[in-house]
Amino acid sequence: MNALSIANGYRRNLPHIHVRERPLFITYGTFRRWCLPPAARTIALKHVLYAHIRQCFVHVVMIMPDHVHIVMTLPHALTADARSFAAILKGIKGVSARRINEFFGRRDHVWLVESFDRVVRRAEGLMSVCNYVIENPVRAGLASSPDEYPWLWRAWLEGRGVT
Numbered sequence: 001m002n003a004l005s006i007a008n009g010y011r012r013n014l015p016h017i018h019v020r021e022r023p024l025f026i027t028y029g030t031f032r033r034w035c036l037p038p039a040a041r042t043i044a045l046k047h048v049l050y051a052h053i054r055q056c057f058v059h060v061v062m063i064m065p066d067h068v069h070i071v072m073t074l075p076h077a078l079t080a081d082a083r084s085f086a087a088i089l090k091g092i093k094g095v096s097a098r099r100i101n102e103f104f105g106r107r108d109h110v111w112l113v114e115s116f117d118r119v120v121r122r123a124e125g126l127m128s129v130c131n132y133v134i135e136n137p138v139r140a141g142l143a144s145s146p147d148e149y150p151w152l153w154r155a156w157l158e159g160r161g162v163t
């Protein structure tokens with residue numbers, strides 16, 4: 001399925017509207033609700049963080065057993081190497097899926113094609129959305145505190161730069 005261009009975004013089945021220099025809240029799930037083994041979650045986290053600073057600013061990322069939450073901000077469009085939201089997400093999902101399949105010796109889809117994303121409204125606030133993401137494993141009963149969950153990364157704690 002080809003993505004159709006729309007103003008400030010693109011469209012698949014759902015519209016994907018983004019605004020540069022405004023935080024985006026993105027969620028995408030696993031294909032057929034596959035429960036990612038721990039090694040797959042680690043690979044997925046690594047590939048989200050590879051995009052951090054290089055292509056976007058990742059505020060927080062949470063790799064849950066069957067879905068991923070990312071809060072990121074795209075850089076200003078004036079740079080020559082600025083990539084579109086679609087290209088960044090395709091890179092994150094595509095490379096992580098390939099590496100996960102290689103690691104487990106499988107040949108199936110890892111991620112759903114579609115993602116859910118929205119611009120974080122000023123009224124709700126960036127930290128409110130980040131806190132919602134951070135509390136996900138606690139609400140799901142996977143940890144008693146966010147700090148116990150190993151597939152969480154926060155820019156303000158783990159640092160700006162990632163190698």
